[in-house]
Amino acid sequence: MNVTEDSTEQSGNSLTRELTQNPLKKIWVPSSTNGLPDRHISQRKVCMTNCPTLIVTVGLPARGKTYISKKLTRYLNWIDVPTKEFNVGQYRRECVKIYKSFEFFRPDNEEGLKIRKQCALAALNDVRQFLMDEGGQVAVFDATNTTRERRETILRFAEQNGFKVFFVESVCEDPDVIAENIVQVKLGSPDYTHCNTEEAVADFMKRIKCYENSYQPLDEELDGDLSFIKIIDVGRRYLVNRVQDHIQSRIVYYLMNIHITPRSIYLCRHGESDLNIKGRIGGDSGLSAKGQEFAKSLGQFIQSQNIHDLKVWTSQMKRTIQTAEAVGVPYEQWKALNEIDAGVCEELMYEEIQQRYPLEFALRDQDKYRYRYPKGESYEDLVQRLEPVIMELERQENVLVICHQAVMRCLLAYFLDKTAEELPYLKCPLHTVLKLTPVAYGCKVESVCLNVDAVNTHRDRPSVRLTDTQPLSIIITLQTLSSFFINHILGNPDVL
Amino acid sequence: KPIKASFVFGTQFKIFWIKTASRPQFTNCPTMIVMVGLPARGKTYISKKLTRYLNWIGVPTQVFNLGQYRREVLQTYKNYEFFRPDNEEAMKIRRAYASNALKDIASYFTKEQGQVAVLDATNTTRERRGVIINFAKEKGYKVFFIESVCDDPEIIEANTMQVKLSSPDYENYDKEEALVDFLKRIDCYKMSYVPLDEEKDRHLSFIKIFNVGSRYLVNRVQDHIQSRIVYYLMNIHVTPRSIYLSRHGESELNLLGRIGGDTGLSSQGQKYAKALAEFIRGQSIKDLKVWTSHMKRTIQTAEALGVPYEQWKALNEIDAGVCEEMTYEEIQATHPEEFALRDQDKYRYRYPKGESYEDLVHRLEPVIMELERQENVLVICHQAVMRCLLAYFLDKSEDDLPYLKCPLHTVLKLTPLAYGCKVESFYLNIQAVNTHRDRPTNVNVARKPEEALQTVPEHL
Numbered sequence: 001m002n003v004t005e006d007s008t009e010q011s012g013n014s015l016t017r018e019l020t021q022n023p024l025k026k027i028w029v030p031s032s033t034n035g036l037p038d039r040h041i042s043q044r045k046v047c048m049t050n051c052p053t054l055i056v057t058v059g060l061p062a063r064g065k066t067y068i069s070k071k072l073t074r075y076l077n078w079i080d081v082p083t084k085e086f087n088v089g090q091y092r093r094e095c096v097k098i099y100k101s102f103e104f105f106r107p108d109n110e111e112g113l114k115i116r117k118q119c120a121l122a123a124l125n126d127v128r129q130f131l132m133d134e135g136g137q138v139a140v141f142d143a144t145n146t147t148r149e150r151r152e153t154i155l156r157f158a159e160q161n162g163f164k165v166f167f168v169e170s171v172c173e174d175p176d177v178i179a180e181n182i183v184q185v186k187l188g189s190p191d192y193t194h195c196n197t198e199e200a201v202a203d204f205m206k207r208i209k210c211y212e213n214s215y216q217p218l219d220e221e222l223d224g225d226l227s228f229i230k231i232i233d234v235g236r237r238y239l240v241n242r243v244q245d246h247i248q249s250r251i252v253y254y255l256m257n258i259h260i261t262p263r264s265i266y267l268c269r270h271g272e273s274d275l276n277i278k279g280r281i282g283g284d285s286g287l288s289a290k291g292q293e294f295a296k297s298l299g300q301f302i303q304s305q306n307i308h309d310l311k312v313w314t315s316q317m318k319r320t321i322q323t324a325e326a327v328g329v330p331y332e333q334w335k336a337l338n339e340i341d342a343g344v345c346e347e348l349m350y351e352e353i354q355q356r357y358p359l360e361f362a363l364r365d366q367d368k369y370r371y372r373y374p375k376g377e378s379y380e381d382l383v384q385r386l387e388p389v390i391m392e393l394e395r396q397e398n399v400l401v402i403c404h405q406a407v408m409r410c411l412l413a414y415f416l417d418k419t420a421e422e423l424p425y426l427k428c429p430l431h432t433v434l435k436l437t438p439v440a441y442g443c444k445v446e447s448v449c450l451n452v453d454a455v456n457t458h459r460d461r462p463s464v465r466l467t468d469t470q471p472l473s474i475i476i477t478l479q480t481l482s483s484f485f486i487n488h489i490l491g492n493p494d495v496l
Numbered sequence: 497k498p499i500k501a502s503f504v505f506g507t508q509f510k511i512f513w514i515k516t517a518s519r520p521q522f523t524n525c526p527t528m529i530v531m532v533g534l535p536a537r538g539k540t541y542i543s544k545k546l547t548r549y550l551n552w553i554g555v556p557t558q559v560f561n562l563g564q565y566r567r568e569v570l571q572t573y574k575n576y577e578f579f580r581p582d583n584e585e586a587m588k589i590r591r592a593y594a595s596n597a598l599k600d601i602a603s604y605f606t607k608e609q610g611q612v613a614v615l616d617a618t619n620t621t622r623e624r625r626g627v628i629i630n631f632a633k634e635k636g637y638k639v640f641f642i643e644s645v646c647d648d649p650e651i652i653e654a655n656t657m658q659v660k661l662s663s664p665d666y667e668n669y670d671k672e673e674a675l676v677d678f679l680k681r682i683d684c685y686k687m688s689y690v691p692l693d694e695e696k697d698r699h700l701s702f703i704k705i706f707n708v709g710s711r712y713l714v715n716r717v718q719d720h721i722q723s724r725i726v727y728y729l730m731n732i733h734v735t736p737r738s739i740y741l742s743r744h745g746e747s748e749l750n751l752l753g754r755i756g757g758d759t760g761l762s763s764q765g766q767k768y769a770k771a772l773a774e775f776i777r778g779q780s781i782k783d784l785k786v787w788t789s790h791m792k793r794t795i796q797t798a799e800a801l802g803v804p805y806e807q808w809k810a811l812n813e814i815d816a817g818v819c820e821e822m823t824y825e826e827i828q829a830t831h832p833e834e835f836a837l838r839d840q841d842k843y844r845y846r847y848p849k850g851e852s853y854e855d856l857v858h859r860l861e862p863v864i865m866e867l868e869r870q871e872n873v874l875v876i877c878h879q880a881v882m883r884c885l886l887a888y889f890l891d892k893s894e895d896d897l898p899y900l901k902c903p904l905h906t907v908l909k910l911t912p913l914a915y916g917c918k919v920e921s922f923y924l925n926i927q928a929v930n931t932h933r934d935r936p937t938n939v940n941v942a943r944k945p946e947e948a949l950q951t952v953p954e955h956l
Binding site: 017019021026027028030220224236237238239240241242243246249252253256257284313316332333334335336346375381384388392395 | 518519520522694698710711712713714715716717720723726727730731760790791792795796799807809820849855858866869
């Protein structure tokens with residue numbers, strides 16, 4: 001969504017503002033009376049609130065706070081909410097170069113307490129900078145924050161700066177879960193590089209003990225005025241208090257849908273299609289002979305993997321459905337998994353697009369993520385349309401998603417935390433299956449090429465772009481050039 | 497059952513799709529939603545609203561309200577004594593019709609393809625909930641409890657005034673007597689009320705709503721539909737507000753009888769935009785949010801208001817695919833079969849390379865969710881889009897939805913009231929073409945062109 005500014009000086013005036021269409025995103029924006037477009041308003045899609053949000057984790061060590069922080073940050077950035085996490089443990093490691101033992105965390109260790117407080121304040125400082133000066137919308141403050149006193153400090157800081165605060169507390173007493181956490185992420189921590197496993201575990205358990213005595217969990221009575229979600233036993237139960245706005249509501253929904261049950265997500269494109277062979281984009285053609293071969297191989301590959309309870313999803317386009325048919329298991333169709341709509345460029349070759357729409361072709365290379373085909377979509381639109389798919393992927397366990405190039409790039413960017421810049425150029429070749437398995441704080445990727453030849457449909461970011469000073473051998477009418485210049489160059493400071 | 501596409505290979509590769517929705521529903525077995533709570537805690541309000549939402553997103557849902565069963569059995573309501581816990585005879589009657597309700601639920605699932613049944617009753621004792629759980633277990637239904645807990649006497653009184661006193665039970669009472677009797681009724685339940693407990697009921701799936709949504713306790717969400725239900729419940733509120741729905745002003749393509757496209761306003765359309773601005777000013781709406789689509793005609797309309805507005809791509813008009821910018825006459829001439837198929841099932845029909853109303857509904861779901869969160873909003877959108885939004889607020893079926901009348905230059909003001917929505921229609925007295933095409937009598941593929949074009953409205 002875009003927010004367009006007030007034109008109070010126009011109210012009562014019989015002339016309404018002229019609308020011009022931004023050539024990159026095809027969005028109608030009002031231009032002021034002198035014919036130039038208004039100052040470009042930054043996109044505010046999800047965050048319709050004016051003030052930034054500070055998410056504060058709460059919980060004993062090994063309760064999944066960092067896991068949640070990183071995952072939530074990745075999700076929010078993917079849906080275009082600039083988010084960053086600030087892990088106080090990292091600040092501590094920068095301050096205290098070498099970790100000796102749990103003694104640092106003893107509640108009676110004056111020196112330790114001083115350093116830890118300093119680190120927390122340094123982190124909050126960086127939070128302020130991110131939210132006020134760097135265009136951040138959400139900051140995730142990842143620390144134990146187990147005392148009411150510490151949380152008070154943070155609330156005061158937020159109030160001073162006009163930030164909203166939302167607490168995310170993880171409470172867990174299941175010894176198996178805690179042990180598994182420790183094995184997965186703590187033993188590999190920089191703190192324990194010099195220890196063997198047994199020593200590390202013993203030290204870490206004593207570290208947890210240091211926090212236990214002073215731990216004041218969020219309480220529905222005493223903290224009744226705060227906004228928070230308490231996650232109990234890795235999502236068995238949730239207590240949600242005073243959700244203030246849209247972004248907090250989305251965060252709660254997301255947190256309530258994620259789980260940590262081991263599973264794998266398989267991503268692949270449809271088999272090679274007839275239009276692929278012709279070098280044409282989009283359309284709704286069927287599989288080529290090689291594509292059908294791939295579909296059979298895919299079926300065999302899936303069988304060999306012996307996947308428990310596999311769900312198969314396709315788009316509603318012929319080529320993905322034909323591919324799924326060969327796998328031979330029930331599948332579900334999502335219209336949301338359809339390939340990006342190339343609008344007027346549907347079924348054209350890149351050479352034809354260059355010939356008929358040279359300006360569009362150039363604009364796309366300028367900003368492939370935000371560029372919207374005329375009467376079509378952008379990668380940015382795709383991400384929005386894929387959000388329910390991601391939400392359901394989070395809920396599910398083993399899933400095979402048979403989709404398309406642009407769609408697969410968007411899904412991959414979510415799982416591998418790629419930026420909007422990188423996303424449209426991720427390599428997703430035909431006839432290759434990517435197996436994604438969550439591990440520790442990220443995702444293990446295994447690429448399986450099923451050895452069936454296919455054309456290459458990947459078009460890299462070209463080295464020559466519009467801002468180059470080389471003369472361009474494209475045909476542009478004078479009118480197009482001047483309106484392009486006015487709308488795109490003058491109106492968009494980012495281009496220059 | 498998974499939805500498969502079947503292939504038919506002929507001289508050309510032609511695939512016939514079984515009508516598939518744009519997204520899978522992920523409902524494997526029927527779900528019983530069981531309300532829990534003392535009288536006047538909003539159970540019926542939640543039941544009806546949730547049912548309306550689930551039906552709109554395509555999950556067949558029905559409410560089974562025990563109060564209604566009671567009224568059918570008893571015919572007249574005397575007084576609160578019927579609800580006294582020591583009234584043996586009444587207890588027998590109550591157990592009997594509760595059991596009938598369960599039978600009807602089973603029948604709804606097996607014979608009517610229902611997917612969700614909402615049992616709207618107090619269900620305040622562990623014993624009663626046990627009966628329901630056993631019934632569900634026997635039949636293989638999932639159970640999800642929704643408990644509404646509220647201690648705020650003001651809210652309870654407001655509820656009582658809004659919906660209880662006008663109930664058929666109190667037809668022959670005067671207001672004060674009704675209130676006294678109703679409060680005694682609540683007392684009858686209070687003594688035996690055992691709320692859901694996070695320890696004792698930790699194996700059940702439920703959401704506990706405290707004080708109309710300031711706090712929620714959610715336990716063991718089992719599946720997709722329960723997750724969607726929780727998300728919905730956590731976004732609704734009861735703060736009084738109004739939603740204004742309007743189409744863009746008349747557009748240049750409207751004048752020519754052409755569908756879709758992205759043109760600007762005609763001169764009548766511009767007049768409407770100004771009239772709309774005046775109307776909105778006259779309504780003196782507190783903190784109004786204005787939403788438009790990404791299409792020129794809604795944005796031009798909003799510009800006249802002189803206030804900030806937000807553009808939603810999701811509010812764009814239905815994509816008519818290959819039929820974009822055609823007149824109905826042209827569609828009949830170039831795609832007569834498609835034209836007939838559309839008249840046969842206008843809700844599910846998808847334009848080639850375009851969308852269906854069903855697709856629109858799924859596209860609009862985040863808009864509805866955000867409308868629920870917001871307070872006063874003016875949505876400037878398009879004919880098909882407005883029909884979908886209206887169908888949600890007024891609980892219209894899939895058959896009615898595509899034929900709802902949403903004329904140009906008319907603002908609909910929707911105000912939640914009791915269990916439903918009050919609708920006020922404001923025609924702003926600016927002439928506009930009619931864009932409403934009724935279902936013609938003959939929808940057969942073999943019909944004559946005149947029959948197909950029977951209901952096309954006039955245009956240039």
